[in-house]
Amino acid sequence: MSASVERFVATTRTALAALLGGGGVAAGSQTIAAWRSLGAQARGLGLTELGALAERLSTQLQNRGAFAHTPSQALADTTLEIFDRIEALASTLALWAVEQAFEPRQEGQSS
Amino acid sequence: MSAGLETQLARFTLVARVGAGSGVKATFARSAPSRKVVIAYAAGSKQASMSIAERSMQLTVADGDPADAASWRCDCPAGASQCLHAALAARGLTDEVAEGSAAVADEAPDTRFVFTNSVAPSPGMSAAAAKSSASIERVDDDAVRCEGAVVRRSEAGLSCDCPMAAASTCLHRVVVDAWARGERVANRGSAVQARAGATSRAVAEAAVKARPGEKMPVEDLARFADLRARTSAVIAELLTFGLQRTTSMTLERLDALVIAVKSAGVRDAAPRDAGLGRLLRTLERLRQVLEDFQKRLVTTTELDVMRELAIARNLLRALEANTGALPLIDFAGATQQEYEPNAVLDIQGLGLEAWTTTAGFGGVTAYVTDLRTGRVLTRTNALPSEQLEPLGSTWAEQLAANAAFAGVSTTYTELARGRYLLSGAQVASESGRLSGSGKTQLAKRPPLPSTDEKLRSATLLASGDAVRLARRLAFDALGRPPPSPPLVLVPVAKVTPTSFDRATQRLALGIITPSGVELPCVLTYRDSISLWVDNLDRLARAITPPTALLCRLRLELGGLFVEPITAHFAEGKPQHLTFARLDVPLRALVATEELQPNQPTPQGAPS
Numbered sequence: 001m002s003a004s005v006e007r008f009v010a011t012t013r014t015a016l017a018a019l020l021g022g023g024g025v026a027a028g029s030q031t032i033a034a035w036r037s038l039g040a041q042a043r044g045l046g047l048t049e050l051g052a053l054a055e056r057l058s059t060q061l062q063n064r065g066a067f068a069h070t071p072s073q074a075l076a077d078t079t080l081e082i083f084d085r086i087e088a089l090a091s092t093l094a095l096w097a098v099e100q101a102f103e104p105r106q107e108g109q110s111s
Numbered sequence: 112m113s114a115g116l117e118t119q120l121a122r123f124t125l126v127a128r129v130g131a132g133s134g135v136k137a138t139f140a141r142s143a144p145s146r147k148v149v150i151a152y153a154a155g156s157k158q159a160s161m162s163i164a165e166r167s168m169q170l171t172v173a174d175g176d177p178a179d180a181a182s183w184r185c186d187c188p189a190g191a192s193q194c195l196h197a198a199l200a201a202r203g204l205t206d207e208v209a210e211g212s213a214a215v216a217d218e219a220p221d222t223r224f225v226f227t228n229s230v231a232p233s234p235g236m237s238a239a240a241a242k243s244s245a246s247i248e249r250v251d252d253d254a255v256r257c258e259g260a261v262v263r264r265s266e267a268g269l270s271c272d273c274p275m276a277a278a279s280t281c282l283h284r285v286v287v288d289a290w291a292r293g294e295r296v297a298n299r300g301s302a303v304q305a306r307a308g309a310t311s312r313a314v315a316e317a318a319v320k321a322r323p324g325e326k327m328p329v330e331d332l333a334r335f336a337d338l339r340a341r342t343s344a345v346i347a348e349l350l351t352f353g354l355q356r357t358t359s360m361t362l363e364r365l366d367a368l369v370i371a372v373k374s375a376g377v378r379d380a381a382p383r384d385a386g387l388g389r390l391l392r393t394l395e396r397l398r399q400v401l402e403d404f405q406k407r408l409v410t411t412t413e414l415d416v417m418r419e420l421a422i423a424r425n426l427l428r429a430l431e432a433n434t435g436a437l438p439l440i441d442f443a444g445a446t447q448q449e450y451e452p453n454a455v456l457d458i459q460g461l462g463l464e465a466w467t468t469t470a471g472f473g474g475v476t477a478y479v480t481d482l483r484t485g486r487v488l489t490r491t492n493a494l495p496s497e498q499l500e501p502l503g504s505t506w507a508e509q510l511a512a513n514a515a516f517a518g519v520s521t522t523y524t525e526l527a528r529g530r531y532l533l534s535g536a537q538v539a540s541e542s543g544r545l546s547g548s549g550k551t552q553l554a555k556r557p558p559l560p561s562t563d564e565k566l567r568s569a570t571l572l573a574s575g576d577a578v579r580l581a582r583r584l585a586f587d588a589l590g591r592p593p594p595s596p597p598l599v600l601v602p603v604a605k606v607t608p609t610s611f612d613r614a615t616q617r618l619a620l621g622i623i624t625p626s627g628v629e630l631p632c633v634l635t636y637r638d639s640i641s642l643w644v645d646n647l648d649r650l651a652r653a654i655t656p657p658t659a660l661l662c663r664l665r666l667e668l669g670g671l672f673v674e675p676i677t678a679h680f681a682e683g684k685p686q687h688l689t690f691a692r693l694d695v696p697l698r699a700l701v702a703t704e705e706l707q708p709n710q711p712t713p714q715g716a717p718s
Contacts, residue, residue, distance in 0.1 A: 006668055017413035020420075023353020071347035079350050080421045084588050087418070090668055091585035097670035098581045102574035102628055 006093055008041055012054075012086050016079065024075045025068055027061040035061065047089075053082050120198050121457040121532055123148065124483055125206040127246065137203030138246070150203045159183075159200050170200050178205045202454075224255065224262070226269050226288035232280050240285040247290045255290075257283040322438035327430060331378060331385050338372055338387065339427050342394070346420050354404060354413060362405075365398040376446055388444030390430075393423045393590055403469050409616070410635055422590035429589065440541070441589055450537040450546050457482045459559050459566060461600060462661035462677025463527035463687040465507035467639045471496045475511045475690070477527040478598055478661060478676070479545075485568025486595045488538060490515050490545045492523055507690055517549035527677070528685050530556045543596055561600055561659040561679040570600040570659070573626070577671060584666035597664040601630065601673060609651045611636075618644050620651050622660060622673055630662075630673045646688040650678060653695040661685075 015034055019027065039054035057078045067075060123146075127138040139148040150170075152159045157177065161168045168187050175182035183197035232240070248256045254263040260273040260283040269288070275281035345368065349357070372394060377386040397419035403411035429442035458479040467473040474493025481488055492510045499506045511523045521531070532554040537546040545551075559565055571577060576599070583593035607621035607629070616636040621629040636644055650657070657680050662673035678693065679685045686693055 009668065013414060016417060019353075020350060020413045020417050021354050023356065024351050026353060026355075067351050071344065071351040073343065073347045076347040076350040076420075076424070080346075080417070080424045083417050083421045084425070084586075087421075087586035088588075091666065094666045094668055094670060095578065095581050095585065097668070098577050098666075099574060101670050102577045102626075 002093065002096065005045055005089065008038075008045060008047075009086055009090050009093065011041075012038055012082070013090075016083055016086070019079060024061055024072065024079070025064055027064055032058050032061045047085075050082065050085050050089075053078055053085070057082065116193070116195060116198065119195055120202070121455050121483070123199060123202075125203065128203065135204070139199055139203065148199060150200055152200075152204070159203075161185075161196055161200065163196075168196050170196060177201065220291055220293040221255075222291055224264050224269065224287050224291035226280070226284055226291075232285045236280070236282060236285055240282055240289055247287065255287055257286050262287045322440060324434075324436045325382065325384075325439045326435040327385055327433050327439060327443055328378075328381055331381055332430065332433060334378070335375060335387060335430070338368070338375060338390075339430060341368055341371070342390065342423055343427060346424055349416070349420060354401075354416060357401060357405065359405075362398060362402055365394060365401065369394050369398060373446055382439060383449070384439035384443055384445050386443060386446045388446045389440075389442060389590065390423060390426050391446055392444075393419055393426060397423060399470055406469070408469060410637070418586075419590075422588070425588045426590070437589075441591060448539045448541065448544070450544075450548075451540050453536050453538055454534065456488075456533040456536050456538075457530075457556075458488065458533055459530045460525075460527040460685075461487070461569065461598065462685060463511060463524060463690055464676050465511070465687070465690045467496075473499045473506060473510075475507055475523050477515065477523045478596070479526060480566065480569040482565050486543060487569065487598045488543045488545050489596060490523065490526060490547070511690070516547050516551040516553065519551070519553050521553050521555075527687070528558060530558045532556060541592055543594075561685075562602070566600060570602065571624075571662075572602065580664055581666050581671055584664060598676070599662060599664060600659045600679070601662045601675075602659050603657050606651045606653070606656050609648045618647060620647060622662070622675065630671060631669070632662075632673050632675060634674065640689070642692070643689045646693040647675065649693040649695065649697060650675065650688065652697045652700070653693075654698055655680065655695070 015031075015038060019031070035054050035058035039051045039058060042048070042051035042054055057075070060072070060075050060078060066072065123139040123141045125137060126140045127136075129136045134154045135152040137150045137152070139150070140146070141148075146163065148161060148163050150159050150161045157172045159170045161170060168185055170183050170185045172182050173184045177183070178201055180193060180198040180201040183200045185194050185196045185200075187194055187196055189196075246257075250256050250261055253265070254261050256262075260271050260281075262269055262271045262283050269284045270276065271281050271283045273281055273283055345364065349361075369391065372387045372391045375387055377383065397416065400411055400415045400419055404413070404416055426442055429437065458481055461478045461480055463478070464476045465474075466476065472493050472495055474491055476489050476491040479488050479490070480486065492513055492515075494506075494510070502509050511527075513522060515521050515523050515526045521529070533545075534552045534554075535548070535550040537548050537551070538544065539546070571580060580597065580599055583595070584597055601622055602625050603622055604625045604627075605623040607623065609618055609620040611618050617633055618636060619631065619633045621631055623629050632647070634640065634644060634647065657678040659679040660673070660675040661677040661679070662675050665672040665674065675688055677685050677687045680695070686695070
């Protein structure tokens with residue numbers, strides 16, 4: 001479970017970086033499909049709110065003509081909300097990894 | 112206050128303060144030699160009685176503020192002049208309780224207090240009791256005090272006067288039971304036991320004052336409306352059109368926004384933190400990472416920019432919501448850093464770092480720890496690059512040789528390895544920076560070795576420490592800095608050999624602690640840190656590994672990563688890895704792994 005959530009976090013981070021690099025206005029059909037897929041993955045992992053956000057972002061990107069000339073506040077809000085949640089998830093995973101790294105040694109006194 | 116009195120005072124730590132209807136009771140503890148001081152303040156705190164060992168003193172407030180030591184008068188032989196008792200009486204009302212620091216010794220266990228109730232405590236309550244630092248004091252032959260409650264024994268078993276008195280058990284009775292069975296000795300015992308255990312003792316979080324929630328005044332919200340709208344527009348623009356379309360004009364717009372936010376300042380009659388200080392610092396960081404990204408620095412990624420955008424957006428949302436649930440400093444904040452006076456700080460130097468930034472600054476930072484709270488404090492000497500150039504290649508040595516505080520001769524290098532009592536020091540509560548104020552007085556004390564028990568709260572030993580330190584580094588949606596810089600002493604058993612990846616220009620090595628945990632260290636090579644990278648390679652080849660390393664911590668998906676800054680060896684002075692070439696006997700090199708510093712490899716990497 002932890003490994004699949006880690007992979008999901010890494011994939012979403014990559015997708016977020018790509019989105020910020022090129023901008024929502026430059027998103028192609030592959031990007032839109034990727035976000036839809038991420039939404040489905042999130043739901044599969046039980047992260048329903050994150051899944052809904054990813055799907056909302058996918059829909060917003062599909063209608064990217066609306067912000068060809070005007071910056072979209074809604075797009076920014078959705079993207080940054082996803083970022084907040086992914087970073088919170090990443091922090092939780094990292095804390096879990098820290099506990100795991102220290103606990104077995106304490107019990108086993110391997111050194 | 113004399114230096115001798117300050118020295119004595121600094122050795123006492125407030126370990127408990129219990130409020131009651133009739134007054135307040137504060138308990139100080141000192142270790143080596145062990146001493147407990149109990150001060151009972153009468154209601155209104157104008158009178159107090161103090162018991163130290165077998166003696167007792169009466170204190171009264173002559174005039175002025177009870178929080179000021181000069182206001183207290185004591186009936187001890189010191190008479191009218193200020194004595195330790197008066198200073199402790201003032202501190203008992205004002206100090207933060209240092210939870211987990213040198214504990215007060217319990218009374219000797221008394222098996223008559225073993226809890227014979229048939230209902231066993233829940234696992235959660237047993238765990239809480241095991242972790243409790245509550246001290247046990249004898250009230251009379253049949254009663255003991257545990258924290259604010261009195262637990263009394265009778266034929267029927269134990270009874271408690273806490274709000275859970277009617278329940279079959281409570282935390283106080285479970286703690287007293289553990290004490291009566293002699294089990295609390297193991298939980299709270301000697302330094303060796305504490306070192307072996309997983310108990311986390313650092314209290315840097317406790318050293319930062321908790322603040323109540325506040326609302327931003329409506330007139331300030333209206334005043335900042337235009338700035339909030341401009342910031343929102345920048346965020347939306349960057350995410351809609353992307354970083355590839357940013358130009359130098361984008362940076363100029365951000366510069367203009369930073370200046371506008373800074374000049375908005377804080378209104379005269381407004382609370383001190385009713386400004387946009389936190390947004391200002393976020394925009395400054397955003398501007399910096401955006402510039403680094405445009406310069407294509409490999410260490411700056413799109414996610415670094417997104418992090419600042421997310422924090423800026425969250426701050427704007429918190430300002431708009433203005434619910435009053437958070438203190439103003441969390442989402443608004445003064446534009447000037449706030450320094451708070453500290454009566455006495457007992458500090459031990461941990462290390463020194465020489466650094467440069469892409470923003471065009473260079474400097475040295477001395478890291479010290481406050482032995483009473485475990486908080487890491489910093490003192491920095493920095494200059495813009497233009498002013499460093501005339502100093503030549505020895506700029507770091509020259510900066511480190513400057514006086515660390517106005518009016519004293521102690522240098523940054525000395526501060527980074529010595530032990531001092533600082534009186535009159537001012538500390539920025541948010542960042543832990545020490546000011547260089549001329550009011551700061553230093554008294555030198557014998558330095559502590561890196562293995563000393565007093566440095567326990569600044570040392571990463573067990574799981575509890577790792578989790579506590581890692582929590583400080585977790586993502587914070589409002590960009591609030593950790594209560595203490597993420598630096599810690601890591602005891603070292605072994606340093607693994609280094610490996611260098613030419614493709615990513617990354618140096619990797621592992622620090623293995625005495626408990627067998629391997630902490631990874633990964634540094635991306637840049638010309639500005641070539642000395643550091645070279646020293647890490649030398650550290651890995653040292654015949655005798657260091658006893659401890661002062662490391663900066665980073666939290667990533669894989670766990671905790673460390674960046675060693677200063678190496679402490681069993682003999683000799685600490686060696687600063689970013690400052691001077693590491694001077695230790697090295698193992699012989701295999702020809703293929705030999706470093707050739709004078710023969711540049713691709714992009715100047717050591718390999």
